[in-house]
Amino acid sequence: MKVAQSSSLAQQIELSIRKKFHKTIFSPFAKAVSTYKLLQEGDRVAVCISGGKDSMLMAKCFQELQRHRKFPFELVFLVMDPGYHTVNRKRIEENAKIMNLPLTIFTTQIFDVVDQIQKSPCYLCARMRRGYLYSKARELGCNKIALGHHYDDVIETILMGMLYGGQVQTMMPKLHSTNFEGMELIRPLYLVREDDIRRWRDYHGLQFLQCACHFTDLCQKGSEGEMTSKRQEIKKLIQSLKKTNPYIESNLFKSVENVNLSTVIAYKKDGKRHHFLETYEKD
DSSP: OOHHHHHHHHHHHHHHHHTTTIIIIIHHHHHHHHHTTOOOTTOEEEEEOOSSHHHHHHHHHHHHHHHTOSSOOEEEEEEEESSOOHHHHHHHHHHHHHTTOOEEEEEOOHHHHHTTOOSSHHHHHHHHHHHHHHHHHHHTTOSEEEOOOOHHHHHHHHHHHHHHHSSOOOOOSEEEOSSSTTOEEEOTTTTOOHHHHHHHHHHTTOOOOSOOSTTTOTGGGTOOOOOOSHHHHHHHHHHHHHTTOTTHHHHHHHHTTSOOGGGOSEEEETTEEEETHHHHTTO
16 A cells, blocks of 8 residues: 555544544543543553454544543553464554554464463463563553453443353453552443444454454454354344343443442452341341
8 A cells, every 4th residue: 555545544544533433432432531530641551452443443542532632641552463374463564554553563472372272262362461461561661551342342241241150240441450560451442332343444444353363363364254152142142132122232231330239149349258148137
């Protein structure tokens, strides 16, 4: 792609976030940052880019937010290469050029390690990725890492926990790291819908990675096809329930904001389990 064409597309992408997709993407992005207090003055944020649509859009939204910032903060657009095939890494780099994102890339051997694991390789991969990102971000002077999880990830996690984990929990908008003191994880796409991210992607004709691991190899083939997983089952279940209840998604999201402990049999707080019988006779 010629430099002039790339520059023009970058401008179109930025303009679309300000105009066409302002209400559905940038506004909820900024709302999440404000509502959950995801940024403070002086923060240096490692915006973690996997090469997928979500993290790439998050990076552009951060750039836009920085242009209109109410206080100073710094951004590092961080890419970890866990052992991508050459074509996948090249796609990330080319998309970054198109979108005017100055990347900081570092390499690990996570895929080689995970390839040797038969049980729960995806879980191990995710844990290792998180650890490496925290470590590199801290090395670069960052106090926060930003991940591209969106609204749909949140509600799917709630339902997955209930149906497959036997627990009520959610994906939090921010978390203190337990292994890297002083580091924090934030999720600024928390209120952005996945369908709107897809619309933004398709509007510009962009092609991103979905999962480039050695188990699926979907991205090497240029596909964003669905993977068979518990999360995909939950996605389909939510869509099915939505046919009879159009508010199912918002109700799932609100359910973890409206927990009534007086009607809960038991709950955990700071690792300690509490049962309703502890205070039942005192009420």
